[in-house]
Each structure stands twice: as structure tokens, then as C-alpha cells.
Amino acid sequence: MLPLARYGMALLAVLLLPMPALAEDSLNSGDTAWIIVATALVLFMTLPGLALFYAGLVRSQAVLSVVMHCVGIACLMTILWLVVGYSLAFGDSAGGWIGNLGKAFFSGVGKDAMRGSIPEIVFAVFQMTFAIITPALIVGAYVERIKFSSVLIFSGAWLLLVYAPVCHWVWGGGWMAGLGVMDFAGGIVVHATAGISALVIAMMLGARRGYPEQVRPPHNPGMTATGAAMLWVGWYGFNGGSQLAADGGAGMAIAATHIAAATAGMVWMIIEWTKFGKPSLVGAVTGVIAGLATVTPASGFVGPLGGLILGAAAAIVCFYAVQIVKHSLKIDDSLDVFAVHGVGGILGSLLVSFLALAMFGGNGLAEGQTAVGQLGVQAIGVGVTLVWSAVLTVVIVKVTGALTGGLRVSEDQEIEGLDLASHGERGYDIGR
Amino acid sequence: MLPLARYGMALLAVLLLPMPALAEDSLNSGDTAWIIVATALVLFMTLPGLALFYAGLVRSQAVLSVVMHCVGIACLMTILWLVVGYSLAFGDSAGGWIGNLGKAFFSGVGKDAMRGSIPEIVFAVFQMTFAIITPALIVGAYVERIKFSSVLIFSGAWLLLVYAPVCHWVWGGGWMAGLGVMDFAGGIVVHATAGISALVIAMMLGARRGYPEQVRPPHNPGMTATGAAMLWVGWYGFNGGSQLAADGGAGMAIAATHIAAATAGMVWMIIEWTKFGKPSLVGAVTGVIAGLATVTPASGFVGPLGGLILGAAAAIVCFYAVQIVKHSLKIDDSLDVFAVHGVGGILGSLLVSFLALAMFGGNGLAEGQTAVGQLGVQAIGVGVTLVWSAVLTVVIVKVTGALTGGLRVSEDQEIEGLDLASHGERGYDIGR
Amino acid sequence: MLPLARYGMALLAVLLLPMPALAEDSLNSGDTAWIIVATALVLFMTLPGLALFYAGLVRSQAVLSVVMHCVGIACLMTILWLVVGYSLAFGDSAGGWIGNLGKAFFSGVGKDAMRGSIPEIVFAVFQMTFAIITPALIVGAYVERIKFSSVLIFSGAWLLLVYAPVCHWVWGGGWMAGLGVMDFAGGIVVHATAGISALVIAMMLGARRGYPEQVRPPHNPGMTATGAAMLWVGWYGFNGGSQLAADGGAGMAIAATHIAAATAGMVWMIIEWTKFGKPSLVGAVTGVIAGLATVTPASGFVGPLGGLILGAAAAIVCFYAVQIVKHSLKIDDSLDVFAVHGVGGILGSLLVSFLALAMFGGNGLAEGQTAVGQLGVQAIGVGVTLVWSAVLTVVIVKVTGALTGGLRVSEDQEIEGLDLASHGERGYDIGR
Amino acid sequence: MKLVMAVIKPHKLDPVREALTEIGVTGLTVSEVKGFGRQKGHTEIYRGAEYSVAFLPKVKIELVIPNDRVEQVMEVIRDAAETGQIGDGKIFVIDVERSMRIRTGETGDDAL
Amino acid sequence: MKLVMAVIKPHKLDPVREALTEIGVTGLTVSEVKGFGRQKGHTEIYRGAEYSVAFLPKVKIELVIPNDRVEQVMEVIRDAAETGQIGDGKIFVIDVERSMRIRTGETGDDAL
Amino acid sequence: MKLVMAVIKPHKLDPVREALTEIGVTGLTVSEVKGFGRQKGHTEIYRGAEYSVAFLPKVKIELVIPNDRVEQVMEVIRDAAETGQIGDGKIFVIDVERSMRIRTGETGDDAL
């Protein structure tokens, strides 16, 4: 089969996915086995992966609060996704803008309903894990100073108002899908939405007390690296699972993913080594995560070489993005959510236009589409998503602030640390 | 297919499972792939999942001993399961009470022996991981004060005298299976047996020194949450794997499991928030585990709504069960094994009678069975299991005590902490 | 089918594997699902598994450096494997000694290329994870005193000069495969190569400052046990995945693997209990890892009984090997890479000659081969590998030393600890 | 004023604090320390290598009190901290020339 | 020479150190300690069980200075460490008879 | 009696302890502390943000000894702890008025 034809079919498949199961769909147990496991892997990315990745980066008096944010989000998003989120994202489309409520409470998603070659319930839970990790990514923007009640309200509203619509546009048969926007596993849907929203909430919330001089360094880089390693492993499920089948396409997505992660890690190390004289562990794993975020939208469309290029680009661009947000914009997006995830996701969403070409070992673009033409499509997808996410985030933050009497804890509580102040617990009670 | 008919077939399948592989069984590689992975996931639940979950809850001078208990149990149960345990549970039934020794040393379980659509060796190892985690659950009852030799002897005897028979009754084609007791993944076989035995051994062993005033708070709640997250992920394999196939049934079991976990975590947070003013991380993840234990017996029989209800019920009932055991019964079941696992497992085993009904989105009961009728069957199953487990545990504890010169370490050793006293190691040697 | 015939076919399959995909190969989604997951499991073994296993054993001032070694190796080996390593190992054979460059940059390994029943890209990435963990095993030999630049250069050269050739000889259709050397998942390719090279580099590098009197004990045995548990779980993918199919063979490999791990852990505990009066957690999990290394070459050829025997042998032999290296040879192979991995891998590679016999429940040897005959074949395979690895390691160490101005950091840096000295970070910043 | 500095066994910290509170002591400062004395440390064996840990975990209490309370405080600490076994620890008394409460600037006995 | 020993709130360590550096203090030693005083500890609730934590995290600063600087050092510490809220801590002054710099063997005020 | 308080480099703890044991010292107490002095701390860079860590890890040794041993003990500590490089630390001597062994109630030099 020609690359173009193959890509055309893939696109076709994407467009068909949101439809109700077709009569001829029959269960493929291998595909089902893989997507069930991929679901477990993506849950594993948030809990404990992301939780540890973020928790190691804060000071020791807030380690538990970060984990708690992730647990709280996982619990609440699950319920919201069941009740209405899945339906908004993947229900029958209302004009390409949002799904209807036909699938609320997973109605119609019984054991026997199919979606392609896998049970729709498996697809719904796979997507649920995406709906968990995306708002959890934003946690990195507001650590050490936010009320737990604000976290829950903000995240819940954000899921329904930002994530679900954008997810519908791109993956749920909405207008971006119609336009031909390429986003294999969430450069736009996951990383761009979360990244820009993180930047906005960080600005609105204000910096941590004493920022930047008196902020403590990461209290446990080994914990951060452990979480990053789990994210790396789990990302096989995130990107490879987005193929919704256990085949060469999934294999290639994983190959590109892994190679991008490794390359970005290596390049970030080299940059630090050159600039600061020493490569740091926190830097290396930040590079890995940047590579993973960047390859995400492209993973199913590119080959190993594409992974290599995406990884290198990710490290270079995200490294400088971190510097710019911190030193030029002076925004306390505390754990660099925008600079790493947002910028990475956007970068990958744009670069895929070229790297999907057969000359880079990719699957090719849709028939008749050129790289530049695709770049325009991608730019529209990214641009609209950024604007939508930013505007809605402003609104949600305002409303949340009104509901919870301000998003921030008191200065005393911030000094004491969120662990004790908000949760009544201490992270470490280690006697000798 | 009608729900009832489907359930009938499922029941039939359950009844047929213990039989030798049927001639027409042929390998399904997708099902096999899933159960192999599910096996890995259940092992992951114990090591490092449960080990970390428990180890974070004790004081820092006993952190290693808890991990050691889990490692020791994993090693010894493996050997016992190979030698005789599997055969006792899944060998040909001697009158519905116990399996014969025909499968001792996995005899007859070669590469080509089948069990349904998967190799029997895969089934045997999958069940082995259940035989590891069940006695390991009891560890939470006796931390910080028991001899390691007592742990090994107690657990080994318990596997053969409590777990293997009950497993045979329910899953091995024994009398409970004949009666129509529903236990998809171990509400009775795993959680009820371990939970009540934990309560009994905690009573017989006596409380920790200084309990309750001078006991130390959890030394590392982040470790506990990490373990809980791993348990959550691994539970996909525990419940979803119990379907023994990669299909919509497995998908639905996982959906219900995940939703119950999240709901229970959320509800537990709300209860603590209301009662104590602050939701704690230890509380939230305890809720998650309670939800998981509760949905276990029901997971393959109920729908997403069933998961939601089970999760909410789990949090409420188990929360108060913890209070009652601690404050009213004043039993130092140190890490709340009975109140969380035991009560959860029992609760789920009873509620399944209703929630399996089609009106709650479940698969329906066996033909001709009513919810109340099923409740009676379940009550018998639970009741007999509790009595059997409790009585046998008393006997095993007595004998173990006689063999090891008392189950408890000396007071000096308890003060020093089991890490140094029993294993000659220290948990943390962190210089600045 | 007779055991012998089956084995003959397995051997045939091994010999055929390096060939380009045969025309009749068609995708099996179940097999593919399993190997994708196995790949994730093997990556998980290194990151975070091995990183934590090793990092817990060093002093707290070097915890991050050990993790960094593993991350750096994972990144660099990935790139090298893509560029040339895979092709050297699995490209068309140049006279049985090394693969040609036909597969450099994964050329020809598109989404549709097959290898048996799975896409070749999946096979290539699966093997990539082996190429990561093998040089990472050597980390244990040189902790707390080596330059990071030396780690990268040494590991990269070692991958291409030691690992890739030996991998080709055994699994890539090279001369050892022709000779009938049995190595299911890497007793020779992985553990013997890494083990002996670890011993050599430890000798050349010299002992840690203050060794043996003033070396600090493991700073965090719980971290080590967590890593060991992850290794145990991941090893299902390592050994079970080496079957390249989701079938009874994979199931049996996992059964043998699990049983060997558990038995070795148990026996190591008993030895320590007898000799030192207390069984330690570090000892128990060391036993588990020794069992896993030892069963690796045999896993797909033996039955459960074979696993039991291999586990017991592993614990006894490796336990004394540790003593000998430390106390008789006085080599500071700091984390016992040779004594545990090297000796274990060699032991298993020899014992498989007997334990693969049908009388021990194994698959039998190749037609016409006797156990003693096979032992000779195995001894040749092991012997040549040890010599090749040792000699090349000497050369690589010398060259690396020349390039990086000596492998060791300065004494001051060693005292300060590699975390700060080489990476500018501290492992723990825990306030009260 | 006098500084009473006591090195005691870690699990005696709570009893000592309670006993001191009962006699009206309103402040003290605690450090986790490692002690070396007649009571010997222990040996840890990891994979056959012996590590001798010379130091034992102890807790150091420091409290500054008016001169006339020294006798009583020493008594109370001793009673609460004694187990009769080796390693129970020591009490030392050192003269303090000045003191100040940071919050109020009070000095002398008023600062305690 | 005098030993000034101050117990302060942990987040005041950096300001205190900076203030002392400004007046020319060249050395001090810091310990993480737990304090018990008028400011009370807190209660932690895990699964319904209450754990009362009597002690609060504090930082202890020790610096040895020439006699004539005592007044000024006390002042500076107080200014930098004061929040006006309970739990701000104490400053104690103790006489030091001898001192020595290990590196050079210098003694007395020269050793500081 | 005198309290000898020495701040030294962490890796010198074992040599110092051994040297003191050799001259018959039977007890001492050790704390992990952070030091600020002529030897400067370091800067850590995480993702481009600089964190300056002003303090260095040091170990504080406290031992109470009879008056006549002060000279010797200072000597021995200095010999064992000296590297000749900046940051080697200090030794201070403070007068101790009373002492008591908790186990036996012995006081004075007998308590040491």
C-alpha cells in the first residue's frame, strides 16, 4: 500500500471512530488486550507517575499536597467523565462543536457495544485516563499555594469547558477532525490545552512567596526521576494505545515515542553540560518529558527518524522556553508546565506537518495535502485551542476564586506548607 | 443475547473452569496476552504496591520489616502454591470441599494444557499471584511487633488451611460454586478471608506498645499513596483478569473497578473534610482501596452505575468500620485490614445481589434467581467463610506461637524497631 | 507433539528469526499486544527498576548519580541502537560474526515489515530495551567514584563492541546459534557479558575511598527493595517476551521465572538467617535478583521444577560468590554485579543443559543432543563470551580513560559525593 | 539562669516532656543526635559486608531555667528518663549569662 | 568570647544569616531542632486516630563571638527573626573559655 | 568539668571518634549540623533557576570531660580533624557546673 493511501485510510479511520459501532465490527482480542493494558499504563502515568514527578520538585512541606491534588483530580474527573464528560467528547456531534448527552452515564456503552475492533467500554475507560491526566498536568502551575477546594472546582470545570470540547473537535468527529487537523495522541487536546491554562492560572494566582530568591530547590530529585521514568513507560500506552490496535502502527508509534524521549533527554543533558558545566538529573528527565510531550501529536504519523528529530527539537526549544518563562516573563509556572508540556505539544503539532512526509519515514499526509498546507491546518488547530483554553481558564479561575474565597491559602499556611495546613499531615517523620 | 442468558453462560463457564481442558479449547493469543499481563499486574500489587502502601503507614524504624514481610510471603507462598496449593484449590474436587493432589507440583500443567482459551500454566500463575497477595494483606494487622519466623509459619499454614479451601469452594468447583455464590474476583475468597483473619490475629497478638496514645503517625504518607496508586493500577489485572479473556466483560469489570475506586476516594475525602476539617492523603487513598476491595466480588457482574454505588457505599461503611474497630472494639488491627478489606469485601459480596440486576446496568442474576434469594446465597457464602477463617486462624496462631516461642518480639526489640531487631538494617541513612 | 520435536522446532524458529520476514508471516494481534507490553516491562526494569535497586544501595550523597547513570545510558543506548546497534546485532550476518549495516537507522523496518507473527518494529524496540538494561547493569560496579562522561563513553563503546556482537552470535543467527548454544533470554548475551565486564572495570577503576572499612551501608534498603520488586515484575516481560508470542511457551517461561525468583529469595533468607542470625531485606531481594538472572537463559526451555532447582542453586552459588569477590578477591565490584548477575547468568547457562531434559519437566534438547554434549556447547558459548567481554572491556576502559582524563573523579569530589560534584544536586532536602 | 542539657533515649522524650510540663517548665528545645558511650553500637551486615555503626540514636534536650529550679529539673528528668539500663544518658548544667525572648525583647528570667 | 545560641522559626534562618553577615559575622552553625514552648504543636488525624505532635520545627543557631559584640549580635538576630507572633524563639548567651581553629591552630578571638 | 564542642567535616567523624577512644574518652554526642563560615556554600541550578545553598554539611561533637583533660582532647581532635583546607572547623570550650549519669545518679566527674 502506498504511504499516502495508508494515511488516507488512517484519517478515514479517525473520522469514522466517533460514529456508533458499525455492524461489521467484531472483537479482536489482541487489540482489546493491548488497549486494556494501555489504559492501565495511562492511569499509571498519573498515579503514581505524574504525582511523583511533580512531588519531588516541591519543598518537603508540600510533597503530600501535590500527590493529593493528583489523587483528588483522578477521583473527580472519573466521576465527571462517567456522568457527562465522555458524552460531551464522544457523543453524537452537535454541529461539530460538542457531543450530545446520549452517552451520559455511559448509556449505550454495554459490554457488547463495539468501537472498531475493541469494546466501546474499553475505549471509554482508555479516554477516561486521558481526562484524568490532562487536568493533572496543570497541577505543576499552582503548587505550594493553592487551596485544595480550588483545585477540585477548577479542574472539574476545566474538564467540562476546555478539555471535553477540544477533545470533541479533534477526536470526537468535531470541526477540527473535519478540517484534517492531525493530533495522534494529544499534542493539541492534552498538552496545548493544559500548558496554556497552566500559564494563565500561574499568572492569575501569583508567584510563590519569596519567589524567585527564596524558593527551595527540589526536595527529592530521585522521586522526580522515578515519576519521570513511570511517565516514560506509561507513555507507551498513551501514544501506542492511541492506535487502538496491536499492530505495526502501534509499534511504530512506540518506537518514535521512545526515540524522541531518549534523544530529548540526551540533548537536554548536553545543553546543561555546556551552559552550566554539569548535567543534572532533574534536567535530563525534564528533557525526556519534553520529548514525550512533543512526539505525542506526531507519534502515529512519523517514523523513527521523525522521533529523533522531534526529540532534539523538543530539548532545544523547551529548554529555552523554560528560561524565557522564568527569567523574561517572570511567571511562576512553578514546575514549568507551559514551557515543557505546552510548548512541546505545540511544537510537535506543527512539526508533524513535515515529519509525517514519507521522505522523513512518515506515513505521508492526506491525499492532495502539502506540508505547508498541513502546517496551516495545524496552526489553526493550535491557535484556536490556545485562545479557547486561555479565555475559558480566565473565566473558570475567576468563578472558582469567587466560590472558594480566593484561590490562595493564607500566607501563614503557605509558610507552614500545604501538607500540614491543608491536609493535616507531614511528608516525612523519619527518626534515627 | 439476553442478560440473563449471558449470565447463565458465565456461571456455566465458571462451573466448567475447574474441569480438565476440554478437547475443543484452542489458544486465543489475545486472551493469553491479557492474562499474562494481568498476572504481572497482580504481582505488582503486592510487590511493590502493597509493601509500599503498608510500609509508609508504620514508624520509620519498622519500614523495612513490612517490606520484608511482603517479600517473604511472596517467596514462600509461591513455593507452597507450586507444591500443593494450586492442586488443593483447583485439582479435581473431593466432594466439593478440597481439590485432590493431582496437580501437585503443577503436574499435568504443561505448555499445551489449556483452560478455556488460555494455557493452564498461565491460569495457574495468575492464581499464584492471588495466593501471594491474600496472606500479604494480613500483614497490616501485626506490623511493628511480630517475629519474622511467625509471619512465615502463620502465612504458610494459612494459605493451605484457609485460602486454598475457600478458593476451592468458590472458584475451584466446590460447594459454594454449586450453590451459586457470586464472587467475581475475590470479595469472599480474598478480602473476607484475609480481613477476618487479620482481626483475629490482631486480637490474639495484642496491641503495639503504647497503643493508642504513643503510637507514631505514618512515617511516610507519600510512600503509602505511591503504593495505593500501584494497587489501583494493578487492580485492573486483578478484576479485569478474572474475566480470563480480553473482551467487553473484562472492559466492563475494569470500568466498574475504576469508577468504584474513584468514587470511594472522593467520598472518603468528603467525609474527612466534613468531620475533621481537612481531607488527608492517607484518608483519600484508604478510600480508594476500600472502593477497590468492595467492587472486587461484583466487578464482572455490574455496570458503571454499580461501580459508582459500590464506591460510595464502600467509603461510608468502611470509614465507620475503621472508627468502630479502633475506638469501640479497641483492637489494634494496626493498618485497618479488617475495616477496609474485610468489611469492603463483605459489603461488595452482599450488594452484588442487587447491583447485578439489569436495572442497575448489571448482567443479571442466574435464571430464576431473585435479588433477595441471591442475597441469601451470598450471606451463606460470606458467613461460612468468616467462621471458617476465624476458627482456623485461632488454631494456626496458637500453633505458630508454640513453634516460635510466642509470636511477639521482646519489648526491647519492639522499642528498637523491627528493622534493626529482626533484620539488622536501618530504613534511612541520609546524610546532609 | 513430542518434546524433542517441539524443541527442534523452537530451535528452527530461533535460527530462522534473523532472516527477513517470510512471505507467509501474518500479524497476530495477541502476540503483538504481548510483545509491546513486554517491551514496556523491560524498559520499566531499567527505569525506574534497576535505577532504584542500585540507588538504594549507595550512600545518600550519590543516590542521584546512580539514577543519572541509568537515565544517561537509556538515552544514549537508544540512539546508538537506532543508528547502528540493531543492524549490527540483527542485520544480515557477515559470516556469523556480526550483522551488516542494512538495518542502520531501522532502515527497512517499516510498519508493515514482519518478524514471525509480530511487526519487526516491535521486535526492534523490544530488543532496544535489552540493549539499554545490559550496559546499565554494569553501573553497579563503578558507583560513587566515576566521571559521568566516562560512563557514557564506556557504555556506548561497550554496546557496540561487546553487546552487539555477542547478541548477534547468539540471537542474530551468528555462530553460536549455529552451534546450538541455548540462551533463551540472555544468560550469556546479557548477564555474562555485563557481569564479567563489571568485574574488570571494578578492578581497573579501583575501590571506593575507604573501602572496605569506611564505606557506608546502603542508605535506603526500601528503595532497593522497591526497585527489586519492579525488576521482578518486569522480568515477566524479559523472559516471557523472549518467546515472541502469547502462548503456553511464554506462560511456562514466566512460571519458571517466577518460581526461580521466589525460591532464590527464600533460600538466600535462610542462608543469612543461619549464618548471620538475621535475614535481611537487602539479602532477600538480592536472592530474588540472583534467581531471576540465573533462570533467564533457561526460562523458555525448562518447567516449573527447573525453576525451583535453578532458584535454589542461584541463591547458594551467588551468595558465596559475593563473599569470594568481596573477601577473597577483595574487588570493589560495589553492588555485586559479577557475583549476582554474572555468576547467575553463567550458572543458568550451564544448568539448562540438564534442566531442559524432559525428566525435569523441560522441553528437551535438540534431536540427538545429550545433556553432557549440550553442556560442552554451553561452556564454549559462555567461555568465549567471557573472554571476549573481558578483553574488550579492558580496551574500552583504557581508551575511555585516555579520552576523559582518567575514569575517576578527584578525591575531593568523591568525598563530597557525586550528586553535588557531578550533577550539582542533592538527593534529599527534607525539612522538619 | 542555667542551661540544662540532657542526652536521653529517644523513646523517653515524651515521658520527660510530660514530666517537665507538670512541674511548670514552659519551654525546651530538642535535637536528634547520635550518641557514643558505654552502650555500644551495632553491626549491620549487607551481602556479607560488615558495617559497624558506632553511634546510637539519642535525643538531646536543652532547656534554660532559673537558678533555683536546677535541682528539681535534674531530678524530674532523671526519674522520667531512667530505665536502669546502660545508655540512659547524661544531664549537664551550664551557666547562662543572658537571655532574651525574641517576640517581646524581655530579658533574664522573664524571657524563659 | 561568648556563645550566642538562638532558637528561631525555620523560615527566618535566611534573613538572620544575611543580617549577621552584614555586620561582619563570619561563621555560625545551624541545627534543625524541635521546639516546645508557649506556641503549641498540632494534632494529626490519620484514619480517625489522633496523633498529637507536641513539637514544632525550629532552627537553632550557634555562634561564638568576641565579648564586645554580644549586644549588637543579639539586636540583629532579634530584628531579623521577629515576627511578633508567638513562637519566635529565644536568644541565650553563654561564656566560652577557649576556642581554636582546627585548620590553623589559632586560638582565642583569632579563631572565630 | 568542661564541655568541648567541635564543629568538623562530616567525613572526619570516624577518625575523631577513634582518636578520642584511644585516649580513653568514653562518651560523646554527635549532631548533624549545617555550617556557615569562610568556606562558602554552593549554587544548585534546576531548570535554569539558581538556588544558592549557603550552608555546608558539618558535624558537631559535644563531649564533657574533666578539667585536666581539656588540653589533650583539643589536641587530639585537631590532629584527627585537620585537613589543612578551609572549612575544617572549630573547637570551643565551655564550663560545665554539674553533671549526672541518669542510670546511676552519679554526679561530677564520675558521671562522665
Ligand SMILES: Nc1ncnc2c1ncn2[C@@H]1O[C@H](COP(=O)(O)OP(=O)(O)O)[C@@H](O)[C@H]1O
Ligand atoms: N562525656 C560525655 N559527653 C557528652 N555526651 C556523653 C558523654 N558520655 C556519654 N554521653 C552521651 O550519653 C549517652 C549514654 O551514655 P552511655 O555511656 O552509653 O551510658 P550511661 O549513660 O548509661 O553510662 C551516649 O550515647 C552519649 O550520647
Ligand SMILES: Nc1ncnc2c1ncn2[C@@H]1O[C@H](COP(=O)(O)OP(=O)(O)O)[C@@H](O)[C@H]1O
Ligand atoms: N526555656 C527554654 N529553654 C530552651 N528553649 C526554649 C525555652 N523556651 C522556649 N524555647 C524554645 O523557643 C521556642 C519558642 O518559644 P515559645 O514559648 O513557643 O514562644 P515565644 O518565644 O514567642 O515565647 C520553643 O519552641 C523552644 O524551642
Ligand SMILES: Nc1ncnc2c1ncn2[C@@H]1O[C@H](COP(=O)(O)OP(=O)(O)O)[C@@H](O)[C@H]1O
Ligand atoms: N564563630 C563561629 N561560631 C560558631 N561556629 C562557627 C564559627 N565560625 C565557624 N563556625 C563553624 O565552623 C565551620 C568552619 O568554619 P570556616 O570559617 O568555613 O572554616 P575554617 O574553620 O577553616 O576557618 C563553619 O562551617 C561553621 O559551622
